[in-house]
Amino acid sequence: MYPTAAGPIGIFDSGYGGLTVLSAIKRVMPQYDYLYLGDNARAPYGGRSFETVYQFTREAVEWFFARGCHLVILACNTASAKALRTIQQRDLPLIDPQRRVLGVIRPTTERIADLTSTGHIGVLGTEGTIQSHSYQMEICKLHPQFTVTGEACPMWVPLVENREHDKPGADYFVRQHLERLMARDPLIDTLILGCTHYPLLLEKIQQYLPTGMKFVTQGNYVADSLSDYLVRHPEMDAKCTKAGSVNYYTTDTSDKFSQLASLFLQEDVDAKQIKLG
Numbered sequence: 001m002y003p004t005a006a007g008p009i010g011i012f013d014s015g016y017g018g019l020t021v022l023s024a025i026k027r028v029m030p031q032y033d034y035l036y037l038g039d040n041a042r043a044p045y046g047g048r049s050f051e052t053v054y055q056f057t058r059e060a061v062e063w064f065f066a067r068g069c070h071l072v073i074l075a076c077n078t079a080s081a082k083a084l085r086t087i088q089q090r091d092l093p094l095i096d097p098q099r100r101v102l103g104v105i106r107p108t109t110e111r112i113a114d115l116t117s118t119g120h121i122g123v124l125g126t127e128g129t130i131q132s133h134s135y136q137m138e139i140c141k142l143h144p145q146f147t148v149t150g151e152a153c154p155m156w157v158p159l160v161e162n163r164e165h166d167k168p169g170a171d172y173f174v175r176q177h178l179e180r181l182m183a184r185d186p187l188i189d190t191l192i193l194g195c196t197h198y199p200l201l202l203e204k205i206q207q208y209l210p211t212g213m214k215f216v217t218q219g220n221y222v223a224d225s226l227s228d229y230l231v232r233h234p235e236m237d238a239k240c241t242k243a244g245s246v247n248y249y250t251t252d253t254s255d256k257f258s259q260l261a262s263l264f265l266q267e268d269v270d271a272k273q274i275k276l277g
Protein backbone atom coordinates (compact mmCIF):
# COMPACT_ATOMS: atom_id res chain seq x y z
CA MET A 1 0.00 0.00 0.00
CA TYR A 2 2.97 2.37 0.46
CA PRO A 3 5.25 3.39 -2.44
CA THR A 4 7.77 0.62 -3.11
CA ALA A 5 10.38 2.65 -5.04
CA ALA A 6 13.51 3.75 -3.16
CA GLY A 7 12.99 6.93 -1.14
CA PRO A 8 14.53 9.36 1.34
CA ILE A 9 15.44 8.55 4.94
CA GLY A 10 12.87 9.99 7.36
CA ILE A 11 14.01 11.91 10.44
CA PHE A 12 11.36 12.66 13.04
CA ASP A 13 11.23 14.83 16.13
CA SER A 14 8.47 16.46 18.14
CA GLY A 15 9.94 19.81 17.08
CA TYR A 16 13.35 21.26 16.41
CA GLY A 17 15.59 19.04 18.54
CA GLY A 18 15.99 16.35 15.89
CA LEU A 19 17.74 18.92 13.73
CA THR A 20 20.84 18.45 15.92
CA VAL A 21 20.73 14.77 14.88
CA LEU A 22 19.97 15.51 11.23
CA SER A 23 22.89 17.91 11.11
CA ALA A 24 25.33 15.20 12.32
CA ILE A 25 23.79 12.59 9.99
CA LYS A 26 24.18 14.94 7.02
CA ARG A 27 27.83 15.50 7.92
CA VAL A 28 28.56 11.78 7.99
CA MET A 29 26.27 10.80 5.07
CA PRO A 30 25.72 13.82 2.81
CA GLN A 31 24.93 11.65 -0.22
CA TYR A 32 21.50 10.44 1.01
CA ASP A 33 18.13 12.17 0.65
CA TYR A 34 16.32 13.12 3.85
CA LEU A 35 12.83 14.16 4.90
CA TYR A 36 12.68 15.94 8.25
CA LEU A 37 9.37 16.26 10.08
CA GLY A 38 8.85 18.26 13.28
CA ASP A 39 5.47 17.82 14.96
CA ASN A 40 5.72 21.38 16.28
CA ALA A 41 1.96 21.85 16.53
CA ARG A 42 1.82 19.15 19.22
CA ALA A 43 5.23 19.67 20.85
CA PRO A 44 6.57 19.33 23.44
CA TYR A 45 6.04 15.60 23.84
CA GLY A 46 8.04 15.46 27.10
CA GLY A 47 5.12 15.64 29.55
CA ARG A 48 2.65 13.62 27.49
CA SER A 49 1.35 10.12 28.27
CA PHE A 50 2.67 6.92 26.69
CA GLU A 51 -0.53 6.52 24.67
CA THR A 52 -0.38 10.05 23.25
CA VAL A 53 3.32 9.94 22.35
CA TYR A 54 2.81 6.52 20.77
CA GLN A 55 -0.19 7.68 18.76
CA PHE A 56 1.51 10.88 17.52
CA THR A 57 4.70 8.99 16.64
CA ARG A 58 2.84 6.27 14.81
CA GLU A 59 1.00 8.89 12.74
CA ALA A 60 4.34 10.44 11.83
CA VAL A 61 5.85 7.07 10.88
CA GLU A 62 2.89 6.33 8.61
CA TRP A 63 3.26 9.77 7.03
CA PHE A 64 6.94 9.01 6.25
CA PHE A 65 6.04 5.63 4.77
CA ALA A 66 3.38 7.24 2.58
CA ARG A 67 6.05 9.68 1.36
CA GLY A 68 8.22 6.79 0.23
CA CYS A 69 10.60 6.35 3.19
CA HIS A 70 11.69 2.79 3.93
CA LEU A 71 13.78 3.81 6.93
CA VAL A 72 12.71 6.28 9.65
CA ILE A 73 14.85 7.55 12.52
CA LEU A 74 13.02 8.75 15.63
CA ALA A 75 15.45 11.58 16.42
CA CYS A 76 13.54 12.22 19.63
CA ASN A 77 14.33 10.50 22.91
CA THR A 78 10.78 10.84 24.17
CA ALA A 79 9.37 9.10 21.09
CA SER A 80 12.19 6.53 21.18
CA ALA A 81 11.46 5.84 24.86
CA LYS A 82 7.69 5.70 24.65
CA ALA A 83 6.76 4.55 21.15
CA LEU A 84 9.65 2.80 19.42
CA ARG A 85 9.31 -0.66 20.88
CA THR A 86 5.57 -0.91 20.22
CA ILE A 87 6.02 0.35 16.67
CA GLN A 88 8.90 -2.08 16.00
CA GLN A 89 7.39 -5.12 17.63
CA ARG A 90 3.65 -4.74 17.18
CA ASP A 91 2.98 -2.33 14.30
CA LEU A 92 5.67 -2.88 11.69
CA PRO A 93 4.96 -6.60 11.17
CA LEU A 94 1.38 -5.59 10.32
CA ILE A 95 2.01 -2.33 8.47
CA ASP A 96 5.01 -3.40 6.38
CA PRO A 97 7.59 -5.86 7.73
CA GLN A 98 10.23 -4.67 5.25
CA ARG A 99 10.34 -1.07 6.56
CA ARG A 100 12.40 -0.06 9.57
CA VAL A 101 12.09 2.47 12.39
CA LEU A 102 15.16 3.12 14.57
CA GLY A 103 15.62 5.25 17.68
CA VAL A 104 18.35 7.27 19.37
CA ILE A 105 18.67 5.62 22.79
CA ARG A 106 20.44 2.40 21.82
CA PRO A 107 23.18 4.05 19.71
CA THR A 108 23.87 6.44 22.59
CA THR A 109 24.18 3.78 25.28
CA GLU A 110 26.43 1.57 23.16
CA ARG A 111 29.29 4.05 23.43
CA ILE A 112 29.36 5.11 27.07
CA ALA A 113 31.66 2.35 28.30
CA ASP A 114 34.53 4.06 26.42
CA LEU A 115 33.93 7.25 28.39
CA THR A 116 33.24 6.47 32.03
CA SER A 117 35.91 5.59 34.60
CA THR A 118 33.66 5.46 37.66
CA GLY A 119 30.80 3.54 35.99
CA HIS A 120 28.40 6.21 37.26
CA ILE A 121 26.30 7.72 34.49
CA GLY A 122 23.91 10.68 34.63
CA VAL A 123 21.04 11.04 32.18
CA LEU A 124 19.28 14.33 31.53
CA GLY A 125 16.01 14.17 29.60
CA THR A 126 12.36 15.08 29.41
CA GLU A 127 9.95 13.79 32.04
CA GLY A 128 8.76 11.14 29.60
CA THR A 129 12.24 9.84 28.85
CA ILE A 130 13.34 9.76 32.48
CA GLN A 131 10.11 8.20 33.78
CA SER A 132 10.32 5.47 31.13
CA HIS A 133 13.70 4.33 32.56
CA SER A 134 14.69 3.47 28.99
CA TYR A 135 18.29 4.59 29.47
CA GLN A 136 18.69 2.58 32.68
CA MET A 137 17.29 -0.51 31.00
CA GLU A 138 19.43 -0.21 27.87
CA ILE A 139 22.61 0.52 29.83
CA CYS A 140 21.89 -2.28 32.26
CA LYS A 141 21.60 -4.81 29.42
CA LEU A 142 25.11 -3.93 28.27
CA HIS A 143 26.74 -3.04 31.61
CA PRO A 144 24.82 -4.34 34.63
CA GLN A 145 27.55 -3.01 36.94
CA PHE A 146 26.95 0.65 35.99
CA THR A 147 24.92 3.02 38.15
CA VAL A 148 22.54 5.23 36.17
CA THR A 149 20.80 8.28 37.65
CA GLY A 150 18.23 10.22 35.66
CA GLU A 151 17.08 13.81 36.07
CA ALA A 152 14.05 15.22 34.27
CA CYS A 153 14.50 18.82 33.12
CA PRO A 154 11.03 19.91 31.98
CA MET A 155 11.97 23.57 31.46
CA TRP A 156 14.87 22.98 29.12
CA VAL A 157 12.97 22.23 25.90
CA PRO A 158 10.78 25.37 26.27
CA LEU A 159 13.95 27.41 26.87
CA VAL A 160 15.38 26.20 23.57
CA GLU A 161 12.11 26.45 21.63
CA ASN A 162 11.69 30.04 22.87
CA ARG A 163 15.31 30.92 22.07
CA GLU A 164 16.08 31.64 25.72
CA HIS A 165 18.70 28.91 26.04
CA ASP A 166 21.69 31.23 25.76
CA LYS A 167 20.20 34.04 27.88
CA PRO A 168 21.06 34.65 31.56
CA GLY A 169 17.61 33.45 32.73
CA ALA A 170 18.42 29.94 31.52
CA ASP A 171 21.22 29.59 34.07
CA TYR A 172 18.80 29.19 36.95
CA PHE A 173 17.07 26.16 35.42
CA VAL A 174 20.29 24.61 34.18
CA ARG A 175 22.07 24.89 37.52
CA GLN A 176 19.06 23.68 39.51
CA HIS A 177 18.90 20.32 37.71
CA LEU A 178 22.63 19.73 37.58
CA GLU A 179 23.02 20.38 41.31
CA ARG A 180 20.15 18.03 42.06
CA LEU A 181 21.62 15.30 39.87
CA MET A 182 25.14 15.58 41.29
CA ALA A 183 23.80 15.61 44.86
CA ARG A 184 22.08 12.30 44.17
CA ASP A 185 25.26 10.72 42.78
CA PRO A 186 28.50 12.68 43.19
CA LEU A 187 30.44 9.90 41.41
CA ILE A 188 28.89 10.65 38.02
CA ASP A 189 31.65 11.26 35.49
CA THR A 190 29.67 10.85 32.27
CA LEU A 191 26.54 12.75 31.41
CA ILE A 192 24.16 11.77 28.63
CA LEU A 193 22.23 14.68 27.15
CA GLY A 194 19.22 12.44 26.54
CA CYS A 195 17.14 14.97 24.66
CA THR A 196 17.98 16.19 21.20
CA HIS A 197 17.33 19.80 22.22
CA TYR A 198 19.99 19.84 24.91
CA PRO A 199 23.14 20.24 22.80
CA LEU A 200 22.08 23.88 22.47
CA LEU A 201 22.47 24.20 26.26
CA LEU A 202 25.83 22.45 26.39
CA GLU A 203 27.88 25.58 27.03
CA LYS A 204 25.79 26.47 30.07
CA ILE A 205 25.72 22.86 31.29
CA GLN A 206 29.52 22.69 31.21
CA GLN A 207 29.79 25.77 33.42
CA TYR A 208 28.07 24.05 36.34
CA LEU A 209 29.92 20.75 36.34
CA PRO A 210 33.44 19.76 37.34
CA THR A 211 36.11 19.81 34.65
CA GLY A 212 36.76 16.33 33.41
CA MET A 213 33.05 15.49 33.14
CA LYS A 214 32.36 13.66 29.84
CA PHE A 215 29.36 14.78 27.83
CA VAL A 216 27.44 12.56 25.49
CA THR A 217 25.56 14.51 22.83
CA GLN A 218 23.74 12.17 20.51
CA GLY A 219 24.14 13.47 16.97
CA ASN A 220 27.50 11.86 16.18
CA TYR A 221 26.65 8.55 17.84
CA VAL A 222 23.37 8.26 15.97
CA ALA A 223 25.01 9.25 12.69
CA ASP A 224 27.81 6.67 13.07
CA SER A 225 25.34 4.00 14.08
CA LEU A 226 23.10 4.74 11.07
CA SER A 227 26.04 4.65 8.70
CA ASP A 228 27.11 1.32 10.18
CA TYR A 229 23.53 0.00 9.93
CA LEU A 230 23.36 0.81 6.21
CA VAL A 231 26.68 -0.94 5.58
CA ARG A 232 25.40 -4.03 7.42
CA HIS A 233 22.04 -3.89 5.60
CA PRO A 234 22.73 -3.38 1.88
CA GLU A 235 19.13 -4.36 1.10
CA MET A 236 17.96 -1.29 3.06
CA ASP A 237 20.72 0.90 1.65
CA ALA A 238 19.45 0.06 -1.86
CA LYS A 239 16.03 1.44 -0.85
CA CYS A 240 17.49 4.84 0.17
CA THR A 241 17.87 7.37 -2.63
CA LYS A 242 21.10 9.33 -2.86
CA ALA A 243 20.82 12.76 -4.41
CA GLY A 244 21.91 14.78 -1.34
CA SER A 245 18.57 16.56 -0.82
CA VAL A 246 16.85 17.56 2.44
CA ASN A 247 13.18 18.55 2.64
CA TYR A 248 11.68 19.97 5.81
CA TYR A 249 8.11 19.61 7.04
CA THR A 250 6.33 20.82 10.14
CA THR A 251 2.82 20.45 11.53
CA ASP A 252 2.85 24.11 12.64
CA THR A 253 3.37 27.25 10.58
CA SER A 254 6.19 26.89 8.10
CA ASP A 255 7.52 30.45 8.52
CA LYS A 256 8.26 30.00 12.21
CA PHE A 257 9.80 26.58 11.64
CA SER A 258 12.02 27.85 8.80
CA GLN A 259 13.27 30.70 10.98
CA LEU A 260 14.11 28.59 14.03
CA ALA A 261 15.45 25.67 12.02
CA SER A 262 17.88 28.02 10.31
CA LEU A 263 19.17 28.89 13.80
CA PHE A 264 19.68 25.21 14.70
CA LEU A 265 21.35 24.34 11.40
CA GLN A 266 23.12 27.62 10.58
CA GLU A 267 21.75 27.46 7.04
CA ASP A 268 18.60 28.54 5.20
CA VAL A 269 15.63 26.25 5.61
CA ASP A 270 12.41 26.40 3.61
CA ALA A 271 9.82 24.23 5.38
CA LYS A 272 6.34 23.15 4.30
CA GLN A 273 3.38 22.67 6.60
CA ILE A 274 1.55 19.34 6.74
CA LYS A 275 -1.22 17.86 8.87
CA LEU A 276 -0.95 14.67 10.91
CA GLY A 277 -3.76 12.65 12.41
Ligand code: DGL
Pocket residue numbers: 013014015017018043044045046047075076077078079126129157194195196197
Ligand atom coordinates in the same frame (compact mmCIF):
# COMPACT_ATOMS: atom_id res chain seq x y z
N1 DGL B 1 13.65 16.51 21.49
C1 DGL B 1 12.83 15.63 22.22
C2 DGL B 1 13.68 14.54 22.87
O1 DGL B 1 14.76 14.23 22.40
C3 DGL B 1 11.99 16.23 23.32
C4 DGL B 1 11.22 17.42 23.05
C5 DGL B 1 9.82 17.35 23.59
O2 DGL B 1 9.59 17.33 24.79
O3 DGL B 1 8.96 17.34 22.73
O4 DGL B 1 13.25 13.95 23.84
